[in-house]
Amino acid sequence: MPKKRNDAQTVEELRKKTAEDIQKKLPGVKERQDAINENLQRLQEFRDNEPNPLGKGKAKHLAAVTSTHQAVETQQAAMRKILEEVRRAAEMDYRSQMDGDISRRDLMELIKIRGELLPLWISHDSPFPGEYVGAIAPQDGSKLNEGDSVAAFNKDGNWILADIISCHSNSRYECRDVDDDKKKLTVFSRSHLLPLPKWKANPASEKHALFAKNAIVLALYPQTTCFYKGIVHSPPADFRDPYQVAFEDDSYPSGFCPPMPVAQKYVVAFREVAGLTASTAPKKGNKKK
Template sequence: MPKGGKHVGKIASKGTSSLSIPGPPSSKPPDVTPSVASVLDELKSVIKQTQEEKEVGEQTLTGINKTHEKVKNEPRVSLYFKQKLQNQYVNALQAAKRELVLLEQCLKKVDEVKVEIGEVQARAAPPSTRNIDDYRSKMHSGLGTMRRGMLMTVLQQYAVEQQVWKGKPGESPPPLCGCVPADEKYRCKPADQVAARVRTEDGEEQWILAEVFSYNSHNHRYCVDDIDEEGHNEQRRYHVSKRRIVPLPRFKADPLTNPEALFRHRQLVLALYPQTTCFYRAIIDSPPKEVAGEYSVLFEDTSYPEGYSPALDVPQRYVLPMRETKKK
C-alpha cells in the first residue's frame, strides 16, 4: 500500500450451551420509528415461538431419559421399546431443527433492527452532508479543510444506507450483490459510482472512486469524473475503456442467509483505503459476520515485513473483485 497516493429473554439450545437473545423493550421508546417497531414486534413473536419449541424439545428429551431408565436393567430391549426410542429420537431431532430455524430468524431480525437504526441515523444527518451534489456545492463555497471530511462522511453514509438483498428461500444472489460480479454485458448508468483505473497527472496508473458521466457504445469507453475535487479548480474527467471499470455492488449481502455472496478469507480484492478515494490491492482477513459489519482487509504494503498492512475495516460497498489491467 503506497504511503503517498493520490489522496491522502434467554433461550437455551439443546445440550449445555445457551444463546442469549435480547428481547424487545416492554414499551416503545419515543424515538423508535414504525419500521423498527414492526421488526421488534416480529422479533418478540419469533422469540416466543422459539421458547415454545425449546419446551417441546426438553419434554421429548425427558421422555427419552425415562425410557432409558425403564430398559437399562432389562437383559434385552423389547421391540416395543426399540420402536418407542426410535420415535422419540426422531421427534427430538425434528424439534431441535425447528428451534435452530427459529434462532436463525431471531438473529436475522436483530440484524434488521441494526440496519433500520443505521438508516434512520443516516437520514437524520444534516441534509448538506447527505449527498455528493451538496458536497460539491460546499466544495466551492470556501470551506477549506472541511472538504475531505465532508466527502468521507457522505461515502460512509452511502455504505450504511446500501440496500440489503432479501431473496426467496433457495434463490441465488443476483449480479452486483456483495462479491457477485456484474454480467458481461452490464452497462453502468450515468451517476453510478465505480472504481476506474486512470492515469493521474504524475503519470501513475491508479484505481480511483469515480462517477459515470456517459458511455460511448461505439468504442465501448466510459467518461467518468473523479469523485474527489479537492485541490483542483475543475473537475477531473477521464475517458477509459470498459475493462478499466469495476462497478460498485448494488446490494449488500447478508452473511447469515447468503455467505456465498461474500469474498472468502485470503481472497485478492480491490478495496477502498480508509479516508481516501483510492482503491488498492488487498486480501480478505475476515468477511463480515453480520449484515451491518465490514470486511477486515490487509492492504499490500512493502514497507511491512509481511508485505501487508495491519488489518483495516472496509464496508461491503467498497470491496470489489480484483481486475488486472495491462498498462498502456
C-alpha cells in the same frame, strides 16, 4: 447529456417528506408484526396439540402455515418500500453534497457513511443473490447506469473512486473522480471500470457471496479515494461488519500492512489493466489520494 442537479431546498424537502411518510407507516409495521406473531403462536399451539402435520389435522396445519407465510410476505413487501424510500432520499442527498462544495474531511466522512449504509440484500424473488450483491459482480462488458459507483482505472495507473455521470454507449462512460474539486468529467472505456456492489451480502445466509479469507482484492484504502491491491484477512462475520483487508505494502517484512476495515461496498475482485495496477498502499506522508 447534461448532468442533473439537486439543489439544497429540493433535498431538504425530500428528506422531510420521507421522514413524514415513514413516521405514518410505522404503526402499520407494528400491526403487521403483531399479526405475524399471532400466526406463529397459533401455528405453535397447533403443532403442540398435533405433532404429526400429516395427521388428521393436516388441512388446519396447512392453513396455519399459509396464513403465516402470507403475513410475512405482506410485512416484507411493506418494509422493502420503506427501505427504498430511504435509499432514494440518501442517494439524492449524496448527489447534492457531491455537486456542491465539500471539504476533504466531509468527503471522507460521506464516503465512509455511504459504505456503512449499503442496503442489505434480502431474498424474495430468488433464493440466490444476483449481480451487485457483495462479491458477485456483473458480467464483464455489461451495461452500467448513470449514478453507479465504480472503481475507475485512470491514466496515472490508479484505481480511483468515481461516479458515472452519463453513458455514451455500452463501452464508453463519462465519469467524475469523487476527489476532484474541479468536478472535471473523464471518459473511460468499460474495460477500465469495475462497478461496486449495490447490496451487502449477509454472512448468515449468503456467505458464498462474500470474498473468502486470503482472496486477492482491490479495496478502498481508508481515508483515501484510491483502490489498492490486498488480501482478505477476514470476511465479515455479521452483515454490519466490514472486511479486514491487509494491503500490499513493501515497507512491512510480510509485504502486507496490518489488516484494516473496509466496507463491503468498497471491495471488488482484483484486476490488472495491461499488466498495471495500483498495488502499493500509501505510506505515511504519501500524498496519494
